[in-house]
Amino acid sequence: MRKTSLTALGRELLEKARQSAAGRAADTVYGGHEHHLRQTLVALTAGSTLAEHESPGEATLYVLFGRIRLLSGNTTWEAIGGDLLVVPEDRHRVEAVEDSSFLLSVVKTPS
Template identity: 55%
Template sequence: MLRHVLIALRSGSCLSEHDNPGEATALVLQGHVELRSGTDSWTAGTGDLLVIPPARHSLHAIEDSAVLLTIAKTG
């Protein structure tokens, strides 16, 4: 099953830490975000693609942002 979710975040807001729902990527359509997982973090801006780690993680908006989350779930 393939699922797409459009996420809009205001600057300074976040999706709190949660489990990975399956293999997933996040395409930043607009803005600038930071993906955090444990002690690791990655920043991305408009046009960048993040691979979601297979662990608990959170997403923080550095500025107003729109992100297209794509999840591939098996089973």
């Protein structure tokens, strides 16, 4: 059993993101290559993005704090702290409207 404060880690990562030229920082809190489920805490400074990419499987974003946009094609969803977004299977990107931290949960599709 392992316990992690996502709020505390999100604030730590945001400090790292503020020091990064890319304006982002991340830490996998559960899973990895040996698991189907992978959960990664991501912090983005306002105006930073995760560039357009494809999802490796089913995924959700749970916003801990801040405000983000999830964009796919011509569709945009906004989320604030406490919101859960289901990530589309289509190519998508994430933009931080404010300094933000969110938990990305992905269930990888078996190869």
